[in-house]
Amino acid sequence: MKMIKTLASSSIITMALSVVFTATLLAQTPKLNDAEVASVAVTANQIDINYATVAKAKSKNVDILKFAETMSNDHKAVIAQAVALVTKLKVTPKDNAVSKKLMADAEVTKKTLLSKSGKAFDKAYIDNEVAYHKAVIGAVEGLLIPSSKNAELKALLEKVVPALKVHLSHAEMVQMKFK
Amino acid sequence: MSKYYICFAFVVFLFASCFSVKEKPKAYTVEIKNMKFVPDDITVKQGDTIIWVNHDMMAHDVTEEGSKQWTSSIIPSGGSWKMGVTAAANYYCSIHVVMKGKIRLQ
Ligand SMILES: [Cu+2]
Numbered sequence: 001m002k003m004i005k006t007l008a009s010s011s012i013i014t015m016a017l018s019v020v021f022t023a024t025l026l027a028q029t030p031k032l033n034d035a036e037v038a039s040v041a042v043t044a045n046q047i048d049i050n051y052a053t054v055a056k057a058k059s060k061n062v063d064i065l066k067f068a069e070t071m072s073n074d075h076k077a078v079i080a081q082a083v084a085l086v087t088k089l090k091v092t093p094k095d096n097a098v099s100k101k102l103m104a105d106a107e108v109t110k111k112t113l114l115s116k117s118g119k120a121f122d123k124a125y126i127d128n129e130v131a132y133h134k135a136v137i138g139a140v141e142g143l144l145i146p147s148s149k150n151a152e153l154k155a156l157l158e159k160v161v162p163a164l165k166v167h168l169s170h171a172e173m174v175q176m177k178f179k
Numbered sequence: 180m181s182k183y184y185i186c187f188a189f190v191v192f193l194f195a196s197c198f199s200v201k202e203k204p205k206a207y208t209v210e211i212k213n214m215k216f217v218p219d220d221i222t223v224k225q226g227d228t229i230i231w232v233n234h235d236m237m238a239h240d241v242t243e244e245g246s247k248q249w250t251s252s253i254i255p256s257g258g259s260w261k262m263g264v265t266a267a268a269n270y271y272c273s274i275h276v277v278m279k280g281k282i283r284l285q
Contacts, residue, residue, distance in 0.1 A: 070274050074237045077256065081236050162213040163237060169277040 031147045032096060038086045039093035040102065040144060041157065044136050045075040045082070047106040051128065054113050061122045063174045067129070071167065078160055085156055098143075123178040130175055133168040137161065204263075208232060209280065211239050211254070211272075216280035223264050224285045232259040241280070242273040 032040065048071050055068035086093060109128055116124050140157055148154045204226045210217045212234040223229065231241050233254045241260060242250040250273070251260035264282060272278040 073274075077237045159213070159236070162215070163235070166214040166275050166277055170275060173277065 032098065032143070033094070034089075034148055034150050034153055035086075035091050035094035036096040036098070037144050037148045037153060037157075038082060038091055039095055039099045040139070041082050041160075042079055042093055043099040043102050044139065045079045047102060048075045048129075048132065048136075049079075050106065050110060051113070051125065051132070054110060055125050058113075058117065058121050059125065061119075063177060064122045064125060067126070067170060067174050070170070071129070074163060074167070078163070081156060085152055089150060089152070091150075098139075119178070126171055126175045126178060129171040130168065133164055133171060137164045137168065140164065204228065206230065210234055214275060214278060216241075216272075216278065219280045220283070221281070222283040222285050225264060225266075228261055228263050229282070230259055230261040233257065238274065239272045239278070240274055241270055244269045244271045244279070247273075 052068040052072040052075075055064055056072070059065055059068070113121065113124055113128070140161055145154055145157050148157060202224070205223070205228075207221060207223055207227060207229045209221060209229055209231045211231055214235065216231070221229065231251065231254065233239050233256060236256050238253050238255050240251050240253055241262075245268075248268075249262070251262070253274075254260050264284070267284045268282045270280050270282065
């Protein structure tokens with residue numbers, strides 16, 4: 001009984017773990033081809049847009065709402081560039097183990113977020129944004145960039161890294177207010 | 180008495196206008212690329228203009244940081260914004276609040 005209660009209240013730990021598992025999976029995955037890299041890139045961006053959509057619907061905090069709006073707009077811009085590039089290169093993004101795992105983990109996290117409200121939601125959202133951006137930066141630098149063969153795809157991914165890092169700093173700044 | 184005074188004032192004015200050949204205002208460019216203002220610290224004279232050009236794939240803005248005295252509003256990807264400088268300022272991107280820049284007056 002006590003065990004169950006502990007498990008229920010540890011949803012935030014579950015969220016954090018799922019990010020860590022994702023990072024571990026990414027680190028262990030064999031190299032992807034360009035179609036798979038494109039799919040992972042689009043999925044990773046789409047996940048952060050989905051989180052932002054939840055935040056915009058649930059939060060009343062100005063900093064959270066502003067951050068979520070930025071995430072939504074910026075990650076949409078990245079997807080637009082990625083889609084334009086794969087269209088030009090005539091590459092069709094291909095679903096793979098990494099993108100599937102990312103999406104599955106994100107669904108779990110999204111459920112956890114949806115179960116919270118008020119300040120607890122705001123804190124959970126921004127904590128997840130910090131963890132998620134760290135994991136994605138790790139994945140882009142450690143897996144996607146080294147995997148991509150096409151120079152333009154590689155260049156696009158390299159151009160996204162500074163944006164992810166600025167998002168991370170911004171998230172950490174907002175997170176400080178919830179300590 | 181007043182005639183001499185006017186005369187004197189006129190001569191002073193002529194002199195002054197001869198020697199104060201004002202430097203033409205200059206135009207400076209600050210590029211916004213890889214989520215940074217480049218250069219992020221610029222020294223200009225009052226009356227010079229600065230144009231910010233956004234090379235990033237995301238939108239940015241240029242906003243006075245202290246009391247938000249002025250702002251470019253959203254500069255879309257590929258867009259730019261020009262301002263005549265009247266005062267020194269610390270500025271930032273209010274969309275990506277960690278992006279900062281500085282204007283100094285010479
Ligand atoms: Cu982001």
